[in-house]
Amino acid sequence: MKKIVVILLISIQGFSQNFDYKNYGNLLAKYVSSNGNVNYELLQKNAAELNQVIIGFESNYPTKSWAKEEILAYYINAYNVYTLKKVVDNYPTKSIKNINNAWDDKFIVLGKKKVSLSYIEHGILRKMNEPRIHFAINCASFSCPQLANVPYLPATLDTQLDKAARNFINDGSKNSITTDEIKISEIFNWFSSDFKTTSSDIIDYINKYAAVKVEANAKVRYLKYNWSLNE
Template sequence: MYLLMKRVFICLTLAFTLNSCNLLSAAGITSGGQPTKQAGENLTSTTANSAENVDHSAWDALLKKNVDANGMVDYEGFKADRSKLDAYLKKLSGYEPSNDWSVQELLAYYINLYNAYTVDLILDNYPVKSIKDINGAWTKGIVPVGNKELSLGGIENGVLRKMNEPRIHFAINCASMSCPKLLNEAYTAGKINEQLERATREFINSDKNDISANSPKISSIFDWYKKDFISDKSPTVVDYINQYSKTKINSGATISYKDYDWNLNEQ
C-alpha cells in the first residue's frame, strides 16, 4: 500500500511539474530552449559571424504589398496571399536557431517570426475586432520552431526581452491600434540596428504618445515593460524617451499613461 501511494505521489508530482513547465513556457517565463544572446549597448548591423543567414525576402515582399507607411494592415490582401505567407512561415519554422547564430540574425529572426505569426493568427480568426477576442492569443503554442511549439508570449518575454535590446518593444506588433506600427519591410541582420532605431524614434514621436515638457502622457508600453528601459545609460523611463523624443521631458514632470486601443490595425 505504501509503495502504491508513493508511486501515485511521484506520478502526480511529475505531471504537475511538466504542466507547470509548459505553462511557464507558454507565458514566456522560460525561453522554451531558444537561444537568448545579449545584444549589448552597441549593436551593429552585419550578416557576418553567423552560422545562418536567413532570407526574409518573401516576408519583405508581403509587407510592402499589404502594409502601408503608417503600419496599417490589409488583412484581405494577406488572405489573398495566404499561400505565400504559409510558405514563409513553414520556412521559418524549419530552422532551429542556436548560439552559432549571430545576435543580429537572432533578433531579425524572432521579430519577423513574431510579426508573421501574429498576422497568421489574425487571418485564422478573421474577421475579428481585436486580438484580445482570440482565446489564448499570447499563451497557446501556435509557433512551431524545429521540434518546439512556442507561444507569441514566449517569443516576446522568454526570448526577445532576454536579449537586452529594449528597442524590440517597438519592432514587434500585436495587431492593435496602440501597438508600434508594423514596419512595411522585413527586419534583417544587415539592417537591424538602423531598423530598430527607426522604429523606436518613430514610435516615441508618434501620436501613440502625447509628449510635453511637464505633463506627458505616454504609451502603456513604458509602464508594462518599465524595467527593460532602465540602465546605467538611462536610469529612468524619461531618460530613455528623451534620447529619441523631439520634445524633451523635464526630470520632475508628472507622467501619466494613455489608454491602450486594442482595436485591429486594419486598413
C-alpha cells in the first residue's frame, strides 16, 4: 500500500515539475475577479509584474518530453496570459477587436520561434482533440468564457476543464437553455467541427454539462457575440 501511495504522489508531482505557475497564479489573484473581470488599468500600471510572468513562459515552454496534460495546461495558460499582454500593451481600448492584428501578430516568443495567439489556438490547442479548451481560453471579451483567476494545472486539468465547461454552458449571460430551444454562444458555431457538426451533436454535447436537459429535436439558435472588453 505504501509503495502505491508513493508512486501516485510521484506521478502527481511529476505533472507539475516542468513549469511553476506560482507567479502567474499571484498575478491572476491580484488583477482578475472571481467572475473573470480584469482590472486592466491597474495591471497596466504594474505591467512589470505581467512582463515577469511572460519571461517565465518564454524561458520554459513545452518539449516532447512533457505529458499531454502539461502541454495543454501550458498553452491554455499561455493563451490567456498573452491575451492579457496584448490588451495591456494597447490599453485603454473598448474591445480587443479594436487592436490591430490582435490574434495574428507574432509577438509570442517560444524558443527560436515567434508565434501568434491564433497559432496557439488553432495550430496547437485545437489539434489536441480537447474541445473543452474553448471554455478555458479567454479572448478578453464579455461573451468569452470567463477568465479563471487561478492557473490551469496539469494534475487538476480534467476537473478544471469540466468546471469551465459547466460554468460556461450554464451561464445565462452566455447561453439560454430550455428543453425545447437553445440559444447558444457563437463558439459552438465557429468551432462546430470540434464539437461535431450537426445540431443533434451540439445538443448531445450541451447535455453533458447543462443543468436543464435539452430535447433531441430542440431548436438551435446562435447569439450575437459581445466583444466588449471584460473589465
